[in-house]
Amino acid sequence: MKKDLSLIRKDFPILASGEVIYFDNAATCQRPRQVLDAIEDFYTTHNANPLRGLYAWSVQATDAYENARHRVARWLNAREDAEIIFVRNTTEAINLVAYSYALSTLKEGDEIVLSVSEHHSNLLPWQMAAQAKGAKLRFLEPDDDGRITEEMLKEAIGERTRIVALAQVSNVLGTALPIREAAGLAHEAGAVLLVDGAQGLPHMHTDVQEINCDFYAFSGHKLPGPMGIGVLYAKRELLEKMPPFLRGGEMIEYVKRDSATYAELPHRFEAGTVNAADAVGLAAALDYVEALGYEAIEEQEAKVVHIILEGLRAIPEVQVYGAPEAEDHHGIVTFNIAGCHPHDVASVLDEEGIAIRAGHHCAQPLMEYLQERYGMEFRATARASVAFYNTEEEARRFVEAVGKVRGWLGFGA
Amino acid sequence: MELKELYREIVNEHNLHPDHRGMLPRASCTRDGVNPSCGDDIKLSLVFDDNGILTDGAFDGSGCAISQAATDMMLELVIGKSREEALELADAFMDMIRGNATEEQLEMLEESAALEGIAHMPARVKCATLAWRTLKEMLTEAE
Numbered sequence: 001m002k003k004d005l006s007l008i009r010k011d012f013p014i015l016a017s018g019e020v021i022y023f024d025n026a027a028t029c030q031r032p033r034q035v036l037d038a039i040e041d042f043y044t045t046h047n048a049n050p051l052r053g054l055y056a057w058s059v060q061a062t063d064a065y066e067n068a069r070h071r072v073a074r075w076l077n078a079r080e081d082a083e084i085i086f087v088r089n090t091t092e093a094i095n096l097v098a099y100s101y102a103l104s105t106l107k108e109g110d111e112i113v114l115s116v117s118e119h120h121s122n123l124l125p126w127q128m129a130a131q132a133k134g135a136k137l138r139f140l141e142p143d144d145d146g147r148i149t150e151e152m153l154k155e156a157i158g159e160r161t162r163i164v165a166l167a168q169v170s171n172v173l174g175t176a177l178p179i180r181e182a183a184g185l186a187h188e189a190g191a192v193l194l195v196d197g198a199q200g201l202p203h204m205h206t207d208v209q210e211i212n213c214d215f216y217a218f219s220g221h222k223l224p225g226p227m228g229i230g231v232l233y234a235k236r237e238l239l240e241k242m243p244p245f246l247r248g249g250e251m252i253e254y255v256k257r258d259s260a261t262y263a264e265l266p267h268r269f270e271a272g273t274v275n276a277a278d279a280v281g282l283a284a285a286l287d288y289v290e291a292l293g294y295e296a297i298e299e300q301e302a303k304v305v306h307i308i309l310e311g312l313r314a315i316p317e318v319q320v321y322g323a324p325e326a327e328d329h330h331g332i333v334t335f336n337i338a339g340c341h342p343h344d345v346a347s348v349l350d351e352e353g354i355a356i357r358a359g360h361h362c363a364q365p366l367m368e369y370l371q372e373r374y375g376m377e378f379r380a381t382a383r384a385s386v387a388f389y390n391t392e393e394e395a396r397r398f399v400e401a402v403g404k405v406r407g408w409l410g411f412g413a
Numbered sequence: 414m415e416l417k418e419l420y421r422e423i424v425n426e427h428n429l430h431p432d433h434r435g436m437l438p439r440a441s442c443t444r445d446g447v448n449p450s451c452g453d454d455i456k457l458s459l460v461f462d463d464n465g466i467l468t469d470g471a472f473d474g475s476g477c478a479i480s481q482a483a484t485d486m487m488l489e490l491v492i493g494k495s496r497e498e499a500l501e502l503a504d505a506f507m508d509m510i511r512g513n514a515t516e517e518q519l520e521m522l523e524e525s526a527a528l529e530g531i532a533h534m535p536a537r538v539k540c541a542t543l544a545w546r547t548l549k550e551m552l553t554e555a556e
Contacts, residue, residue, distance in 0.1 A: 341477035343451055344420075347537060351416045359451060367452075378475060379452040408417050409478060410425025 005300065008292070008389050021354045021394045026171055026199060026332050026385030029224045031285070038284035039226060042277040050276045051250055051267065061276055068279035069266070075286050076216065076233050077207040082265040083239065085232040086279055090198040091121035093217035093232035094165070096269065097194055098125030100242040101215075102163060108134035110162040113191075115140040115148055115177065116369050117170045120362040122196040126165055135162070141369060146173035146322035150181040157182075161191040168200025172361045172383065173322040174332030176200070183212040192238065198222055202387070203301065203330040205294045208233050220278065224387070225285035229278035232269075239265050246271040297388040301331045304386045304395045308333050311399030317406055321370065321381065334361075334383045337402065340409050342382040348408045352401045357383045416530070420478065423527040427482035432489060435471045445474075446547030448539045453480040457547050465496045477540050479531070484544035486525045496552055503549040510542055 009015050011032035015022065022030060046060035053059050066081070073081045087093045102112075102125075112126045116139045130137050138161075140152045148166070157164060164186040166177045179195050186193040192214035200206060201218045208216050216233040220226055234242075244251060244262055251271040253261040262268045289297070306326035312318045317338040322329055337345055342358035349356055359380050360367045367379045384398060406412065436443075440458035447454050453476030460469040470488045475481070487506075491499045505518035506525060512532040519526045531541040 343477040343537070343540065344479065347534070348417055348420065378477075409420055410429050 005389070005391060009391075011288075012389060015389060019353055021390075021398060023354060023356045023384040023386060023390065023394075023398060025202075025387035025390075026222070026383065027357055028221045028227065029202065029387045030389070031224045031226065031281075032288055034288050035225060035281050035284045039277050039281040042280045047277070049273055051274065064280050065274060065276040068276075068283035071283040071286055072231055076231075077209050078233055079209070080236065083233055083236055085234065085239075085266050085269045086274060087217075087230045087232055088228055088275070089219040089221070089230035090119075090196055090217045091230075093215075093230055094122055094194065094196065095125045096232055096245040097215050097217075097234070098129045100245045100269075101192075101238065102126070102129035103132060104241075104243055106130075106133035106135045106162060109160060110135040111138050111158070111160040112136070112163045112165060113138045113140065113153075113156045113161050113186075114165045115142065115167065115170075117142055117146075117148075117173060117363060117366045118165070118167055119171050119196065119198065120364070121198075122165055122167060122194075123365065126163070136160075139365075142170070142173060142175070145324060145328075146170065146175040147328075148175075148177050150178050153178060153182050153185050157185045157189050157191065159189060161186065161189045163194065164191055165194040165196070167196040167198070168206070169203065169330045169332075170322075170366075171199045171332070172334050172363050172366055172381065174199075174329035174334070174385075175323050176204075176328060176330065179213060180211055183214075186214075187212070199330060199332070203294075203298060214238055220282040220285060223282070223285045223289065225282035226278040229275050229282050231282075236265065239269070242269075244268055244271070248272050250274065292388060298327075300388045301386055301390075302326045302329075304390050304392060305329045305331060305333060307392055307395035308384060308386075308399060311396070312402060315399075315403050317411075318402065319374065321374075331386045332383060333385070334381045335402075336376060336378075336381055337405055339377070339411055340405060341378050342380045344409055345382045345402075345405055348405055349398075349401055354398055354401055357385070416534070419527065419530060423486075423524065424478050424482040427485040428478035431472075431481065431485040433471050433485050433492075434473060436473055437469060437471045440471075442551055444547055444551050446543045448476070448480070448543055451477065451480075451540060453477060453540055453543055455480065455484050455544060455547065457484070457544065457551065459548075459551060461496070467491055467494055467496070467499055472544070476543070477537075479528075479537055480540040480543050483525070483528060483541045486528075487544045487548065490523055490525055491548065499548065500552050503545050503552070506545045507542065510538055 012030045014030050046057045048057035048061045050062040050065045069081050069084050073084045140148050183193045194215035195213045197218040202222045220229040248271040312320050320335045346358035371379050437458040441461045443458040455472050455474035462468050472484045508514040528541050
């Protein structure tokens with residue numbers, strides 16, 4: 001890494017004590033001081049309601065907000081800033097597309113293609129749209145390496161397909177999905193592709209023009225930006241035709257008693273007072289990631305994941321899901337320990353100062369699928385997810401603790 | 414008590430070697446209890462005699478160690494009790510998990526009182542109370 005790892009950890013106040021091994025980064029990661037400072041600076045030097053100010057602070061707040069948008073647009077390589085809509089999080093971004101784009105374009109008999117491994121946030125909005133318009137959902141199922149292949153896409157995407165909605169990286173298996181291939185196939189079929197980037201952007205360089213996706217959604221808080229700010233990227237030609245999602249302040253041009261005209265892009269899709277401070281915090285998070293570089297981030301995360309994978313696979317009672325190689329885990333290792341419910345596993349590890357996630361990971365259909373495929377005892381898994389600030393030493397301590405879990409839970413006693 | 418100690422002393426034994434696991438063919442009533450967010454899933458079956466005494470009970474299902482052990486301990490405690498006594502115990506258990514049980518209530522709960530510490534673990538409260546919630550529903554519905 002450009003910076004020494006111990007120096008990086010100094011940037012994160014919450015990690016300073018070193019008492020907690022934080023392995024729940026896929027749920028939300030920790031913020032560096034630089035991000036916290038940027039938010040504080042916004043509130044302490046030019047806080048005002050952006051986008052309508054006739055005085056200096058409001059103009060400065062507007063500039064800060066629009067500069068953050070520009071930062072995001074450059075980060076994703078969008079064609080223009082107007083293709084970047086600020087929302088609360090990935091969930092809201094996908095709902096925006098489902099309520100606005102899908103409800104206004106879908107017809108009876110149309111198909112939406114998605115993976116059974118999608119997070120509920122990339123499933124429930126499509127269930128809603130499909131039910132409302134008489135459309136059908138078609139599901140791709142990952143293979144034994146946790147992968148969705150181009151062949152599976154070719155089989156599922158056809159002339160009835162109107163929307164393809166896929167995660168860039170599965171939040172449970174950690175595998176990357178073939179989104180470039182999905183874009184090509186979707187466009188051939190006359191469909192659009194939405195990519196849920198929540199687990200992708202924190203780990204890999206992403207260029208929306210190169211992927212050629214039509215929509216791309218991500219959350220700031222997994223990056224390491226603030227909670228409550230997320231982004232929807234959408235191609236201008238699609239946004240132009242989409243009706244507003246939320247209506248109210250800041251998204252209008254003229255309002256009469258019975259009608260209204262709407263603001264230009266992107267503000268048409270940002271009703272109400274915007275979350276300018278956290279947009280500024282998100283821009284600071286991107287600065288932070290840029291200074292580290294994705295190459296270094298991927299390298300460090302793969303190193304730590306490699307130790308976890310090797311260690312867990314050496315324990316006979318542990319089953320690990322997903323790809324064989326560390327590089328296709330994107331920080332995520334999902335596993336089960338024979339006889340042990342994942343909630344018990346997480347609880348006893350918590351007492352060791354290790355924070356992991358356990359349960360269905362907002363992916364119940366995937367849990368059902370894994371249970372049928374692998375005969376899992378419980379419809380749940382444990383998940384350790386690492387970020388660039390996690391160390392090899394933490395990985396070793398984690399593996400050692402997992403090795404003791406069955407003993408703690410009374411097996412072999 | 415620390416959590417690992419709690420597992421070692423009480424929970425593991427009831428989870429791995431339960432006394433009351435199974436189904437009763439002549440049950441007076443059965444009911445499913447589910448924690449959808451955790452996947453804990455139990456089926457309780459109870460037998461009452463003509464005097465309203467809970468003469469037998471059993472459970473089946475799967476879930477985390479705390480949910481399964483709490484169910485086994487609950488049955489150990491309520492079998493042989495009247496409807497009213499069982500309800501009183503259920504209220505005592507709920508009070509304990511909310512952190513405001515009296516000494517008397519804790520004594521009444523016998524081994525189940527070992528789960529008192531769950532009151533400080535919000536994420537596991539639902540696991541500990543699943544059986545007692547289900548039992549209470551069965552007792553009040555049957556009235």
